Every structure is written in structure tokens, then in C-alpha cells.
Amino acid sequence: MAPKIISHTIPSVTGVTSITVIEAFNAAMSNAVIECYDTSLSLGDSITFDIGYSGDSGKIFTGYVRNIETELVGAKNRIVCEDELAKASDYFMASSDPNIPFDRSNIDTADLIEDILNEAQITSFSDDTTLSVTWGTQGSVSFNLATAWQACKTIIDALAWHLYASRTGTAHLTEAKPYAEGGESITFTWNVGTDNIMNINHTKSTEKLRNRVVVYGREGVTATASISSAFLPAGFFKTAVLASQLFDTNSFAQNVADVNLELLNRLTEGLTMTVEGDYTIEPRKWATVTVVDADISMDITGDWFIYQVEHRIDQSGYLCNVTLTR
Structure with a gap:
């Protein structure tokens, strides 16, 4: 087999020595770091680039330049970029009149999220949800003195939903969960023992497990959901609390408590490994991992959710550090 030739297309950048792109299911945004010898990019410039191999490459990042560092020795530049949702993290919702804040009533979740993102000048939005949840039925939904991301996070956390920016710069609202619910579409297959998989590590932990959820809303509004866990001492509960005046x-x-108990009452099982670079690997996709070497005793065969991926191109080649959960 002929060796693969690494390819990348980054406008306004030459003499690239390394590229790192990190995408994570639990992160507010994706980020990219480019090290190069010359660039005409400036702070705040938009940036879109591809990586991969000659004849097989694709878009991996769309965002903005956040920081540029230049070394005196060697005149190397380090360009730090963040994706479209960085604007939501940066935009502080502060009304000129505190008596007239951002305010909505009887509004669907997707419309509410889109309106908040529009405040931060994020205008490319896709509602990928199948459920409809209405907010502000007993009064208005108001936000002030908070970032647009904090406002969105309050909403999506209550429903155990997910908001992310795609590689093309569109914000997506989805019900994606980091565990199997049935009907998952498998995108990747990795065979441990025959494929070129490096640095594999398997973990199990109860650190993030919560088997009791308490919700506090407006005055007089409360709810609790709990269940015993086979992974904790008998009769023991680890509690998560969600509190917001938006729960009216x-x-x-009670719905907030129930869906978050379903999300949190789980053993954290993780798999980290390094694989050959592939620009199509990204969070929210599913992979089947199979142990085909009898000398490997790890109990990891099955379907896994891609939780985080780091794409790294440097003088050593192109590798992906992948974190999976199930």
C-alpha cells in the first residue's frame, strides 16, 4: 500500500509545523491551534480549514482567531482559534434598562435557543430535536447579566439536551446522549489487535454518577427523583441539584428531575486510544470496538459513543486521540 500523504488547506497561513483540533461533547466550543512560520491572519478573523490526506481530506474547523503568539527565536507563530459558539460565551446579556431584559413567554425550546444565539450574532441555527418543550407558561423567561452561553446552558441542562457548533459553523440543538438509546448508526469499526491502535486504556468510575436529583424552581416549585444504584453502597445517594427561576x-x-436522573444515574465507562488520523472522526458519532487478539483481556467489545477527539498533525504524522464512553 502506498504511503498516505498528509494534506491541509489553511488560507492565509504558510509554513505549517503542527495543527491540533480538539472537539468534545462536554465542551462549550471546539478549538484549534496552528503553529506556522508565516500568517496574514489577525485577531477576530474568520477561519475555515481542511485536513486529511492527498485525495481524501475535508473540512474540520470553522471559527475565529482568538490569539496569536509569535516567538522571537525562529519567528514561529501560534494561532489559537475557537468555533462559532465562542461568540455565545463572549456575549454578555446586559440590558441598557434593567427593567427591560431579554424576555420571552410561551416559547418552544428551539425558538428560545435561537433567539438567545441571535443576541450573540450567531444566525446559522439548526433544530435537530424531535420533542417540543414550552417555556414561560406561567410568566416570562428572562435573562440579564449572563452570557448567551450561560443562558443556553441553563435551558439545555434542564432537558438533558445538547448544543454544539458543527464544522461548518452552524449551531445545532439536539437530544444526543452519551450512551446508547437504541437504533444507533455505527460509523467506525476498530479491531483491537489487528488495527493500528495505540495507547489504549479502559476505565470505570462512579465519580459522575448521581442517583438523586433535586430541582428548585420559582417559589413553591420543587421536585425530586431518585433510585438505588447497584454501583453505590446500599441506601446511599449522590445528589445533583438544578435550580432556576425558569422552572415555573x-x-x-419533575420532568427536569426525571430526565436528569436518567442521564446521571450511570456508571462512567471510558475508553481512550490513539488511532491513525481520520478527519471524519468527531464527537456524537458511534463506533464498534472489537477485541480480536486472544491475549488482550480487556472487556471492551461493543458499541461506543465518541465523546472527544483530538486531531494532531506534526512532524510525526497524523494521529487522533479518541475518548469513547458507553
């Missing part, structure tokens, strides 16, 4: 009815609060 007991039924709404």
Missing part, C-alpha cells in the same frame, strides 16, 4: 410549575420541575 411542579410538573415542569
Whole structure:
């Protein structure tokens, strides 16, 4: 087999020595770091680039330049970039009149998220959800003195939903969960023992497990959901609390408690490994991992959710450090 030739296309950048792109399911945004000898990019410039191999490459990042560092020795530049949702983290919702904050009533979740993102000048939005949840049925939904990301996070955390920016710069609202719910579409297959898989590590932990969820809303609005866990001492509960004035009815609060218990009452099982670089690997996709070497005793065969991936190109080649969960 002929050796693969690494390829990248980064406008306004020459003499590239390394590229790192990190995408994570639990992160507010993706980020990229480019090290090069020359660039005409400036702070705040938009940037879109591809990586891969000659004849097989694709878009991996769309965002903005956040920081540029230049070394005196060697005149090397280090360009730090963040994706479209960086604007949501940067935009502080502060009304000129505190009596007239951002305010909505009887509004669907997707419309509410889109309106908040529009405040931060994020205008490319896709509603990928199948459920409809209405906010502000007993009064208005108001945000002030908070970032647009904090406002969105309050909403998506309550429903155990997910918001991310795609590689093309579109913000997506989805119900994606980091565990199997049935009907998952498998995108990748990795065979441990025959494929070129390096530095594999398997972990199990109860650190993030919560088997009791308490919700506090407006005055008089509360809810609790709990269940015993086979992974904790008998009768022991680890509690998560969600509190917001946006929870305006007991039924709404109970739904928040129930969906978050379903999300959090789980053993954290993780798999980290290094594989040959592939620009199509990204969070929210699914992979089947199979142990085909009888000398490997890890109990890891099965379907895994891609939780985080680091794409790294340097003088050593192109590798992906992948974190999976199930």
C-alpha cells in the first residue's frame, strides 16, 4: 500500500509545523491551534480549514482567531482559534434598562435557543430535536447579566439536551446522549489487535454518577427523583441539584428531575486510544470496538459513543486521540 500523504488547506497561513483540533461533547466550543512560520491572519478573523490526506481530506474547523503568539527565536507563530459558539460565551446579556431584559413567554425550546444565539450574532441555527418543550407558561423567561452561553446552558441542562457548533459553523440543538438509546448508526469499526491502535486504556468510575436529583424552581416549585444504584453502597445517594427561576410549575420541575436522573444515574465507562488520523472522526458519532487478539483481556467489545477527539498533525504524522464512553 502506498504511503498516505498528509494534506491541509489553511488560507492565509504558510509554513505549517503542527495543527491540533480538539472537539468534545462536554465542551462549550471546539478549538484549534496552528503553529506556522508565516500568517496574514489577525485577531477576530474568520477561519475555515481542511485536513486529511492527498485525495481524501475535508473540512474540520470553522471559527475565529482568538490569539496569536509569535516567538522571537525562529519567528514561529501560534494561532489559537475557537468555533462559532465562542461568540455565545463572549456575549454578555446586559440590558441598557434593567427593567427591560431579554424576555420571552410561551416559547418552544428551539425558538428560545435561537433567539438567545441571535443576541450573540450567531444566525446559522439548526433544530435537530424531535420533542417540543414550552417555556414561560406561567410568566416570562428572562435573562440579564449572563452570557448567551450561560443562558443556553441553563435551558439545555434542564432537558438533558445538547448544543454544539458543527464544522461548518452552524449551531445545532439536539437530544444526543452519551450512551446508547437504541437504533444507533455505527460509523467506525476498530479491531483491537489487528488495527493500528495505540495507547489504549479502559476505565470505570462512579465519580459522575448521581442517583438523586433535586430541582428548585420559582417559589413553591420543587421536585425530586431518585433510585438505588447497584454501583453505590446500599441506601446511599449522590445528589445533583438544578435550580432556576425558569422552572415555573411542579410538573415542569419533575420532568427536569426525571430526565436528569436518567442521564446521571450511570456508571462512567471510558475508553481512550490513539488511532491513525481520520478527519471524519468527531464527537456524537458511534463506533464498534472489537477485541480480536486472544491475549488482550480487556472487556471492551461493543458499541461506543465518541465523546472527544483530538486531531494532531506534526512532524510525526497524523494521529487522533479518541475518548469513547458507553
